[in-house]
Amino acid sequence: xxxxxxxxxxxxxxxxxxxxxxxxxxxGYVDKLRAGFAEIDPEDTVVLCGDLSWGMSLxxxxxxxxxLDALPGRKILxxxxxxxxxxxxxxxxxxxxxxxxxxLEILHNxxxxxxxxxxxxxxxxxxxxxxxxxxxKIFNRELIRLEAxxxxxxxxxxxxxxxxPPLYQGYRCQEIIDLLERYQVSRCFYGHLHGGSHRLAxxxxxxxxxxxxxxxxxxxxxxxxxxx
Ligand SMILES: [Fe+2]
Ligand SMILES: [Fe+2]
Numbered sequence: 001x002x003x004x005x006x007x008x009x010x011x012x013x014x015x016x017x018x019x020x021x022x023x024x025x026x027x028g029y030v031d032k033l034r035a036g037f038a039e040i041d042p043e044d045t046v047v048l049c050g051d052l053s054w055g056m057s058l059x060x061x062x063x064x065x066x067x068l069d070a071l072p073g074r075k076i077l078x079x080x081x082x083x084x085x086x087x088x089x090x091x092x093x094x095x096x097x098x099x100x101x102x103x104l105e106i107l108h109n110x111x112x113x114x115x116x117x118x119x120x121x122x123x124x125x126x127x128x129x130x131x132x133x134x135x136x137k138i139f140n141r142e143l144i145r146l147e148a149x150x151x152x153x154x155x156x157x158x159x160x161x162x163x164x165p166p167l168y169q170g171y172r173c174q175e176i177i178d179l180l181e182r183y184q185v186s187r188c189f190y191g192h193l194h195g196g197s198h199r200l201a202x203x204x205x206x207x208x209x210x211x212x213x214x215x216x217x218x219x220x221x222x223x224x225x226x227x228x
Pocket of ligand 2 (some may be wrong): 051081082163
C-alpha cells in the first residue's frame with residue numbers, strides 16, 4: 001500500500017481541449033498518464049491535485065472520470081482553477097455513484113484518511129485571482145475551507161494538498177502558510193505550475209513544512225510516490 005500525488009491531468013476526452021496541441025511534454029499525455037499509473041496497485045491511494053478535466057459540467061467530464069476511475073488505485077480529487085465541472089460534494093458523489101465510478105472521492109471541506117495519516121486540502125490561492133476584482137472574498141473562503149479540512153483531521157499527522165502553490169520564487173501566500181504551520185502540517189503538495197513556470201517552484205523544507213510540486217508535466221505524467 002502506497003500513497004501518490006499528481007496534479008493537472010487536464011483531460012479532455014469528452015470535450016475538445018486536448019493538451020497535445022501544446023506539444024513538448026504534452027504530446028500523447030493521455031497515454032503517458034496511463035503508463036504512469038502502471039506501477040500503482042489497486043490498494044494504493046493517489047491524490048489528484050486539481051485541473052483534472054476541461055469538461056464544463058459533470059456530464060461533459062464523464063469520459064474523463066471514466067478514464068480516471070479505470071486507472072488502478074483509490075483517487076482523491078481536489079479542485080483546480082480549470083475544474084468548471086466542480087459542484088457540491090453531494091452532487092459529485094451522486095454522479096460518481098450513478099455512473100459506477102467507485103474509486104473516486106472528493107476532498108472538499110473535509111479530510112480523507114490514509115491509515116493514521118490525514119489528507120487535507122483545498123484549491124488555495126493565486127495572486128492572479130486579484131485581477132477578477134473579487135479577490136478577498138474568494139481568498140477568505142479558501143482560508144475557511146483549508147482550516148475546516150485541517151480541523152477535521154484532529155490530532156492526526158497531516159499532509160496538505162493544494163492546487164495553487166502557496167509559495168514560489170518571489171511569492172509567498174502568508175495566510176495559507178500560517179495555517180499550514182499552525183496545524184503542524186508536515187508536507188504540502190501543489191500543482192498548477194506548467195512548462196517554463198516549473199523553474200519558479202520551491203521544493204523542500206521551508207519553516208516546519210516540506211513542499212513539493214506535483215503537476216503532471218513536471219512529473220512526466222508519473223504520479224509521485226510520497227509515502228510507502
Ligand atoms: Fe494546470
Ligand atoms: Fe491550474
